[in-house]
Amino acid sequence: MVDLVLPAPCAGCGGVSPHPVCPDCLAVLGAPRRVSRQSVHPAGLPPLVCLSGWADPARTLVLAHKERGRTGLARPLGRALAPAVRLAVPEPVGPVVLVPVPRKVIFKGG
Secondary structure: HHHHOOOOOOOOOOOOOOOOOOOOHHOOOOOOEOOOOOOOOOOOOEEEEOHHHHHHOOHHHHHHHHHHHHHHHHHEEEHHHHHHHHHHHHOOOOOOOOOOOOOOOOOOOO
């Protein structure tokens, strides 16, 4: 009931915003850029692309959506993610599947 009267705070900074994320926090998700291959990057996968470093407020936004149920972030995060997908897979030959990465990833063996 409170959400109907008072908007939820920005998921990135906690400030007052009529939207799930304020423009300043959304701006940290910049233009997509390719990331150099990591030692754990399996062969045959598309290149790694990122929108931001794993620091606040970007980190806070992703965790709010993935782990705290802030479903209102799906649309703004999806809009930010779409150019990164196009950069990683410019001409898909079939369906493109996005797989969420767990917060804690453990890689074993090589």
